[in-house]
Amino acid sequence: MQITIDGKILEFHKGQTILDIARTNKIEIPTLCYHKMLKPEGRCRVCLVEANSKIVTACDTLAEDNMQVVTTSERIRRLRLEALNLIASTVPKETLRKENELTKTMRLVGFKKPTYKHNIVKDKDKSSAAIWKSMDECIVCGRCVQACSKMQTVNALSYMGRGYSTIVVGSENQPLKDTTCVSCGQCSLFCPTDAITEASDISKVEKALRLKSKIKVVQVAPSVRVSVGEFFGLEPGTIVTGQIVASLKKLGFDAVFDTNLSADLTIVEEAKEFVDRFKKGNLPMFTSCCPAWIDFCCEFYPEFINKLSNTKSPQMMLGALIKTYYAKRLGLKPSDIISVSIMPCTAKKREAKLKNINASNVKDIDYVLTTRELGQWLKSKKINPAKLLPAEFDCPLGESTGGGALFGVTGGVMEAALRTAYFYIKGEEMKDPKIEPIRGTKSLREFEVNIGKNKVKGAVAHTLERAREIIERIKKGESFDFVEVMACPGGCIGGGGQPKPVDWEAIEKRAKAIYSIDENKKIRLCHQNPDLKRVYETFLQKPGSKKAKALLHRKYPKRGKPQQQD
Amino acid sequence: MENKKKALLLNELGKAQKREGRLSKKELAKIAKKVCMPENEVFSTATFYSFLTLEKRAKHSILLCNCPAEYLRSSDKISKYLEKKLKVKLGQTTKDKKIYLGMTSCIGLCDKAPALLVDGKPVVNVTTKKIDELLRSLK
Numbered sequence: 295m296q297i298t299i300d301g302k303i304l305e306f307h308k309g310q311t312i313l314d315i316a317r318t319n320k321i322e323i324p325t326l327c328y329h330k331m332l333k334p335e336g337r338c339r340v341c342l343v344e345a346n347s348k349i350v351t352a353c354d355t356l357a358e359d360n361m362q363v364v365t366t367s368e369r370i371r372r373l374r375l376e377a378l379n380l381i382a383s384t385v386p387k388e389t390l391r392k393e394n395e396l397t398k399t400m401r402l403v404g405f406k407k408p409t410y411k412h413n414i415v416k417d418k419d420k421s422s423a424a425i426w427k428s429m430d431e432c433i434v435c436g437r438c439v440q441a442c443s444k445m446q447t448v449n450a451l452s453y454m455g456r457g458y459s460t461i462v463v464g465s466e467n468q469p470l471k472d473t474t475c476v477s478c479g480q481c482s483l484f485c486p487t488d489a490i491t492e493a494s495d496i497s498k499v500e501k502a503l504r505l506k507s508k509i510k511v512v513q514v515a516p517s518v519r520v521s522v523g524e525f526f527g528l529e530p531g532t533i534v535t536g537q538i539v540a541s542l543k544k545l546g547f548d549a550v551f552d553t554n555l556s557a558d559l560t561i562v563e564e565a566k567e568f569v570d571r572f573k574k575g576n577l578p579m580f581t582s583c584c585p586a587w588i589d590f591c592c593e594f595y596p597e598f599i600n601k602l603s604n605t606k607s608p609q610m611m612l613g614a615l616i617k618t619y620y621a622k623r624l625g626l627k628p629s630d631i632i633s634v635s636i637m638p639c640t641a642k643k644r645e646a647k648l649k650n651i652n653a654s655n656v657k658d659i660d661y662v663l664t665t666r667e668l669g670q671w672l673k674s675k676k677i678n679p680a681k682l683l684p685a686e687f688d689c690p691l692g693e694s695t696g697g698g699a700l701f702g703v704t705g706g707v708m709e710a711a712l713r714t715a716y717f718y719i720k721g722e723e724m725k726d727p728k729i730e731p732i733r734g735t736k737s738l739r740e741f742e743v744n745i746g747k748n749k750v751k752g753a754v755a756h757t758l759e760r761a762r763e764i765i766e767r768i769k770k771g772e773s774f775d776f777v778e779v780m781a782c783p784g785g786c787i788g789g790g791g792q793p794k795p796v797d798w799e800a801i802e803k804r805a806k807a808i809y810s811i812d813e814n815k816k817i818r819l820c821h822q823n824p825d826l827k828r829v830y831e832t833f834l835q836k837p838g839s840k841k842a843k844a845l846l847h848r849k850y851p852k853r854g855k856p857q858q859q860d
Numbered sequence: 861m862e863n864k865k866k867a868l869l870l871n872e873l874g875k876a877q878k879r880e881g882r883l884s885k886k887e888l889a890k891i892a893k894k895v896c897m898p899e900n901e902v903f904s905t906a907t908f909y910s911f912l913t914l915e916k917r918a919k920h921s922i923l924l925c926n927c928p929a930e931y932l933r934s935s936d937k938i939s940k941y942l943e944k945k946l947k948v949k950l951g952q953t954t955k956d957k958k959i960y961l962g963m964t965s966c967i968g969l970c971d972k973a974p975a976l977l978v979d980g981k982p983v984v985n986v987t988t989k990k991i992d993e994l995l996r997s998l999k
Binding site for chain 2: 439443449450451452453454455456465466467
């Protein structure tokens, strides 16, 4: 079939929208509410074009054979300006001065200043430990609601009212913390302005850094090192591990540790638990490193809580080691250390504040910053990591393996865990640590891996829609041994705290970088981590020991999301 | 399928509104289950339509049509007059909790604008005189 856009005759296939065809042929049509990873809703009216002389939205109008499309004319330009005028007049002036998707579209269309007067809605919700919502900047593009309801099937956000008075509220107009919200933060990632953001902790961390009597420690998650460079003009997937360490030192931290090490630790403990359960029963085992997924399981499927692995997430494991093992080594009290973590995730903010999650008598993790917050913070301090000489993570919690690095990508935890489980079951190392069938970008992947005579049937799901699907299938009688769930698309590399605007190509590039980190490591099996061996020898004894259970494992509530402290 | 569900939803919401005079959270949850839709979507729908309410409204309701045709026939004067007479703003209930004054989207009476819906019944070609009569009859 053929379509004519701006005089060019183009081939297309059934089901493509006008915008799809234009974009694949590099014809520019400005958009605002449209996002490639979501279903187009045609709300903002910025992508208007003329199709067979009728004005239509390009994002959700299917192309027809012999359609004549014009994307630039005076009539269209005027309509687009008007649409932007109506949208821009509903947000505060400061929003229009910021760099965001709204101002980017405004520049593209050539829109300067709104001329309408409109009462700006002031509705703020800071009830959640992970996500803040302030409706004055909201342009009701609908992406957050769609990401929450369709991609995550969490349904924590809803619209209230109609027309200009429409606002996005916590489901049924409740504060966000009382809704089914699992803190995944996809709403904040898709937000074209800053109406929904992470609960910011930058100022608190800055204040804590000025305390001279404390040791300030920070950890960096596996997926932050492949994405934070994007704030400084680097390509998605540029690995800036050493540069992050250097810039964190410049910000004033005393020691920078690697969450990849505790990812190794998670695997050592989780693989042990899996092998035990594989022999004794209580399968499938679900991974437990994604706090949004834990919240989701506890909220929607309490009958599956006992199927969750009880190992803590890497963030909390390193937090536990910092406030016990590291404190002991330095001869300090846990309260003498301030422990910060840099995560790709908003749910980690809530995780750090949970009851019964701490190994020490104080908070194991004091503050959590997202990748976005780190980017903002570095920019405000005029530190450009791209221009710094790389530095090394600090001893004694700085060494990591390829397996730990994989935590950042969907399927990674599964792959690393099976490498170690193979060793536990067979007593010998895997010849080729790459397990191909687990990798990929499909949102639900099933596979079988042979370990000696044993067959392990596993599944990997990312986005909570797919998690729901796999649970429903298990409920209907299908059986799996090991299931990995990551709440965000692509795993942590597409996490709710990652750079905006998100796009699938960037996620894929970050995944490639993560896999290359794994391949370039000399040690790729988590249980061979030399730093961890030392931790076990001098402190934890052996995987699954009483001490390891006390410090590195956690209990879940019987039903409902885990509760926060105070 | 999706559209059928949505049609069913509005039907259910309307019935419940008529029965209870409002849509309670419990009622919304019940309806959500019945039509197999998430509660947040049911809530959004309930807040979208001006005939559906979450809170119990006053005994009487006066809904003013807010479409452009009405403005052209100076419905703003009518709304200001109503506000002055009832001593409330649009979207509010009078102090004695008897009358609710609100807006509604097009009620299909643009040819007889300005138009009101008083307790669900249309009043057309409204003038200030007519309003005086109307308010007297409601009290």
